[in-house]
Amino acid sequence: MSIVGMGGLGKTTLAKSVYNDPRVKRSFDIFAWVIISQEYTILEILKRISSEVSTTSSRDTIIDLAHAISEKLKKGKYLIVLDDVWRENVWDQLQKVFPDVDNGSRVIITTRFLNVAKIADPTVQPHELRLLNEKESWELFLLKVFPRQDIETCCPVYLVDFAHQLIQRCRGLPLALVVLGGLMSTKPKSQDAWQKVVESMKWQFVEGGEKCLKILALSYNDLPYYLKSCFLYFGCFREDMAIPIKTLIRWWSAEGFLPTKNGNTTEEIGLGCLEELAQRCLIQLTGRKYDGSAKYCRIHDLLRDMCISEAKENRYLEIYKNDTVDCAAVPNAARRLIIFNEFETLTYSNSKLRGLFYYGGMHNPLTFKALNGQLSGFKLLRVLNLNLYMREFPSEIKSLIHLRYLRLLADNMKEVPSCIGHLHNLQTFIVGGGELVNISDSLWTIESLKHVELFMISLVNPPNMPNIVLKNLQTLKGLRAGSWIRYMLQNFTNLRKLNIKEVNNDHANALYVSLQKLGRLASLTIQGNGIPSDNVMTAFSNQHCLKKVYLDGKLNCKQLPYNDVFPQQLVKLVLCLSQLEQDPMATLEKLPCLKYLKLGAGSYTGKQMICSATGFPQLLFLEVKGCDELEKWKIEKKAMLCLKSLELISCRKLKVIPEGLKNVSLELLLMKNMPEELKSRIEENTGEDWYKIQHVPNISFKYYD
Incomplete structure (x- = not known):
């Protein structure tokens, strides 16, 4: 079943409403939603499907994954959505994975291209989405401008004519109506304010598949200066990626984009920026948690295209593809370099670089050699996000004294050496994967540290340095329990998130004493065999900010x-x-x-x-x-x-x-x-x-x- 229409017409929205409908949920046994996008590999798609339908395969090869998925799908009635298919050969490569056992199973495809739909099934007429009519456009626009108000009465009479002029410019395209409605929701409900927007849209409407680009640009240009910088950062992520909000806010903070507000934490200010971008319908807040707060955010691919175009024009970022930089006319001058694919050599120099992002994934550690000898040239780097596996800590990082955010993936990396202490401005330090044995004591002397996270088989045990205070430290995750709990933990008085591994009864008294002094602790995770629950829970009574507790291990009660x-x-x-x-x-x-x-x-x-x-x-x-x-x-x-x-x-x-x-x-x-x-x-x-x-x-x- 294919849903076809131009970008911004609502294909994904329609597919989601079907996919999440309770009657549909009751009618199928197995579900999977997979985003295809322009750049894809069949192996990556199969991995995503495998994850969605909970299959296991002995090897991550196309043949093995396809067989495992097919066998799983034969066991029930399945509904699979392939969202945003761009190329005709996607279905040819995938159709054997979906067995037809005549039980009512369905595959839904969303695509901008009619030929893609016809290749998938030439015998069935695709569902082609139309533009909205005038009445539908009016209702959608007002829903965004006056949320939670009666459509019939919400628009003041003196604004009706302006509203109709704005709606006509959108020509029935839902994304344009939503974005423009989001913009007008931030404007005063006055004739002068609305007239200014109408006058700024006197340009002729652009026909074709990108009808709303000028409306998107209008909404971007209306942003406050600091929000423009925040919005353009969405170009640093892959197309259709679920963007972790926590990571995004830390990058913004490292770059110095967030305004200062008395009494508000960096996280609260960052969330406020995201809420404003969401209100303007430039992004979507997704992955809602049990309490309604968002964990991820997304950006529509048309908005992302506009974002990248604007970013390149302003030399905000460059995208590195296949040993060439996809950039504007002025080379090597952008502030951020984005690398989405594995590479062997990197010929690039830019002394003004502020951010370097590599999304390569689980590749051969030797690919890091492509950066050897070049990192030290990026003297002004503030954000370094290397999603590649390396066997040793890159010593060149010690020269990046302005670095504030550092994330690495380790592959048998045993040690973080003393040169880490040269990064006097470091705020966030994250190491994932591998088996880390030692982190130099010098890390704990960096007074600017806010977040230390170790996602790995960590054997790290901090030193006994009772004079270390780290007043800015807010997050401490993945450390092994030890005597540092007695000598250091109680000094981290601003700590908000704490995760300790391998706790046992020997740490009972130290935990009791230290936890009582962490008055701002909001989240606590303790893992171990023989958790001293009496001591830990007694210490709870002094906690007035603690909202999340995770106890993983046998309790001594x-x-x-x-x-x-x-x-x-x-x-x-x-x-x-x-x-x-x-x-x-x-x-x-x-x-x-x-x-x-x-x-x-x-x-x-x-x-x-x-x-x-x-x-x-x-x-x-x-x-x-x-x-x-x-x-x-x-x-x-x-x-x-x-x-x-x-x-x-x-x-x-x-x-x-x-x-x-x-x-x-x-x-x-x-x-x-x-x-x-x-x-x-x-x-x-x-x-x-x-x-x-x-x-x-x-x-x-x-x-x-």
Whole structure:
């Protein structure tokens, strides 16, 4: 099934509305959404499909992945969306992966090109999207200008004529209407303000497939200076990429783009900038978390094209392709260099470079040789993001004294040497992959450090340096527990996120003393075998900012302490491998602010759980996984009244869902690897327990391979 139309017409929006419709979700067993885009490889596409449908393959080759995916899809009725297909041969290369077993499975393709749709299936007429008519355009425009207001009455009479003139310029193209509506939502609702915008659009409308480019440029030109710099940074990411908000804000901060506001953190200011760009409909905030906050953002490919065009014109960035720089007429003068593909040699010099981004991925570590001898030439570099694997720390980095953001991937990199201490302005230091054994003590002398994150098999144990304070440190992740907890941790008084590995009972007293002094801690993760829960949880009572806790490992107690030991403002709690013998719900249901609760594998070994009346007053998300002995679960009336999402995973003995679910306003019920008996009892219309969940719009029952 193909959806065809020009850029900005709403192909992806329509496909998403179908894909996410509750009736569709109930009609299929296996789902996958894969973005193809202009630059792709079949291997990468197959990896994405494999990830979406949860297959495993012995090797990451085209043949092995295709076979594994095909075998998985034969086991159920599947719905696959291939979004933004540009080339005719994509379907030829992929169609053998999708088996036709005559069970109603479907593949949906969105594309700008009619010939692509006809190649995929010449016997079926594609669904060609049309431009919006005048009435539809009027409604969409006003929805963006006056959100959450009545369409019939929201527009003042004195603005109606101006609104019609603006709408006519969009010629029915949804993206143009949305972006222009976003722009006008930021303007005063006065005749003068609207007339100025109308007069700025006296140009003739551009025909063809890029009808809204001038409207997009108009919205960009209207941005405040600092937001223009922030917006152009979206050109540093791959097309259609889900952009991590945390990373983006750290890059903005490293570049000095964010304005200063008294009383606001860098993260809060950055989120404010993103919200303003989203209000103007220049970006989308996606990947919403349980509390409604966004984790990722995206940019439409037409907006990205405009962004890159503007960035090149202003020498803001260059894109390196196949040993050539795709840049404007003035070479080697841009402030940022983006490299999307693997390369062997890099012939490039630019003493004004501020940012270097390499997205190569998991390639041969020798590819780093392409940068050898050149890094030291980028003296003004502030952001260095190298997504390639290297065997040793590049010593040239020591000369980049203006560097504020450094991210590396390690491949058998054992050590970060003392030269790291030369980076006196470093704010963010991230190392992923490999097995890091030692980080030089000099890292902990960099007073500007805000974020240290180690995503790897880390054996790093910081030194005992009691005089080190690091007042700016906010994030500390991936360090192994040791005596540094006693001598250093309590000095990091501005710490907001802490993640410690390999904790055991020997660290009990040190953790108790140090945690009590971290009054701004908002997120705490402790992993280990024998977590000293008594000491840790007692220290909680002094925490007034702590909202997220993750305890991964056996606790040295059989039941959770009374409710008043936990911080009352706790919003998110994850317990894994805790081996609790007493029902944890008796304590957890009394936490007044708890919105997210995950009981992971091995967290509870008992046979029964009870959620009492009025318990969990704000809980939105609940996951119960790997509670192997759980047989009975009771939910009393008025318990979990706000619950929206429930996931039950690998609870092998839970064969009956709770009666009380019929009173819970669930929007999603997901069950994975649950007993067949439970599945038969909740069969739609015929199962004896169907009445308990018939009100839930999105129900899914899955099995792992």
